[in-house]
Amino acid sequence: MTDPVLVLIDHDRGTVGDETRQALAFSRACLPHAPVAAVVIGGAVPPTVSGADAIWHVRHVELDDYAPEAWGDALHQLAAAVSPSAIVATGTERGNEVLAHVAAIADEPFAANVLLATPGSPWRIRRARWGGSLLEDATVSAQLPILSCALHVYSGDLANAPAAREVSVAEFVPTLGPGAARTRVVDRVQIAEGITLTTAPVVVSGGRGVGSEEGFAAIEALAELLGAAVGCSRVVTNQGWRPHADQVGQTGKRVAPDLYIACGISGAIQHWVGMQAAKHVLAINTDPNAPMVTKADYAVIGDLHEIVPAIVEELRRRRA
Numbered sequence: 581m582t583d584p585v586l587v588l589i590d591h592d593r594g595t596v597g598d599e600t601r602q603a604l605a606f607s608r609a610c611l612p613h614a615p616v617a618a619v620v621i622g623g624a625v626p627p628t629v630s631g632a633d634a635i636w637h638v639r640h641v642e643l644d645d646y647a648p649e650a651w652g653d654a655l656h657q658l659a660a661a662v663s664p665s666a667i668v669a670t671g672t673e674r675g676n677e678v679l680a681h682v683a684a685i686a687d688e689p690f691a692a693n694v695l696l697a698t699p700g701s702p703w704r705i706r707r708a709r710w711g712g713s714l715l716e717d718a719t720v721s722a723q724l725p726i727l728s729c730a731l732h733v734y735s736g737d738l739a740n741a742p743a744a745r746e747v748s749v750a751e752f753v754p755t756l757g758p759g760a761a762r763t764r765v766v767d768r769v770q771i772a773e774g775i776t777l778t779t780a781p782v783v784v785s786g787g788r789g790v791g792s793e794e795g796f797a798a799i800e801a802l803a804e805l806l807g808a809a810v811g812c813s814r815v816v817t818n819q820g821w822r823p824h825a826d827q828v829g830q831t832g833k834r835v836a837p838d839l840y841i842a843c844g845i846s847g848a849i850q851h852w853v854g855m856q857a858a859k860h861v862l863a864i865n866t867d868p869n870a871p872m873v874t875k876a877d878y879a880v881i882g883d884l885h886e887i888v889p890a891i892v893e894e895l896r897r898r899r900a
């Protein structure tokens with residue numbers, strides 16, 4: 581296969597998110613013979629993208645900030661011009677949203693959260709369904725395969741596989757009317773500073789066992805000492821103890837920290853799928869038979885209201 585794969589680069593005003601590099605690694609792994617062309621939409625100057633054979637910089641006044649329909653329209657026009665073998669993005673909210681627009685315009689199927697892809701007629705794919713609790717093997721019959729790769733399956737480091745070298749940057753200017761961007765970014769609210777839930781190396785998460793909004797003070801204290809982010813289960817957001825932005829799981833965030841500390845969380849499948857990519861899990865729970873405990877690498881059986889403050893106190897004592 582010699583036609584290039586177009587890989588959408590998910591960036592926020594020129595800052596490329598780590599996740600977007602997973603799509604480059606996915607393309608290298610599943611389509612090893614196809615050149616990889618990164619597609620940077622918007623901005624005056626394309627951000628540096630390592631791991632691609634070429635870069636398309638798509639420019640237009642309607643693309644200055646994130647606008648899903650306009651980005652999808654522009655990417656579709658680029659695809660029509662260069663006839664790629666496939667279009668790929670990382671399965672972030674933005675990646676999936678933009679590819680859904682491309683697929684709708686092209687009248688082609690869109691396969692989201694793909695784990696493996698084998699080109700052919702038809703393409704064979706394996707993808708994660710139901711929040712990762714089900715693997716689906718499927719075929720895709722399409723003139724233009726459009727795929728997003730499942731998050732945290734391919735290491736972004738692999739995107740660096742080709743030696744660093746000069747990569748050509750070509751410009752593409754799509755035809756977009758003034759109404760192309762029906763959804764626009766009009767304001768930004770900073771809801772987290774420093775460490776974020778999806779990038780934190782350690783996540784301290786609380787569930788129903790925490791008991792109240794005030795109960796999260798000890799969880800926050802532990803997170804601060806560990807340089808961790810605070811997460812929670814859906815019961816907690818349903819109770820209004822934490823905002824939905826902190827929820828981990830099928831209907832919350834997917835996290836992949838080095839260590840996930842689950843305090844008073846039973847480990848329901850809908851929660852587990854959000855943190856199953858964690859390298860190590862420590863469960864703190866009164867129930868030795870809770871799924872979170874039986875699946876965890878480490879467990880402390882007992883009342884989190886005693887255990888978490890004790891860990892905080894010991895960490896402070898040692899650091900003093």
Ligand SMILES: Cc1cc2nc3c(=O)[nH]c(=O)nc-3n(C[C@H](O)[C@H](O)[C@H](O)COP(=O)(O)OP(=O)(O)OC[C@H]3O[C@@H](n4cnc5c(N)ncnc54)[C@H](O)[C@@H]3O)c2cc1C
Pocket residue numbers: 786787788789790812813814815816827828829830831832833843844845846847848849850851854864865866867870882883884885
């Ligand atoms: C479509 C759908 C989507 C969903 N999406 C999500 C999602 O994204 N994220 C999510 O989390 N859930 C989700 N859920 C809900 C999920 O099924 C569970 O109900 C939820 O995860 C349970 O939360 P929990 O573990 O905090 O509470 P529980 O299941 O009630 O568990 C509480 C745990 O705390 C322990 N405990 C109690 N007191 C203490 C104490 N003092 N010290 C230590 N341990 C204690 C108990 O032994 C128990 O294991 C979804 C459900 C559905 C149907």
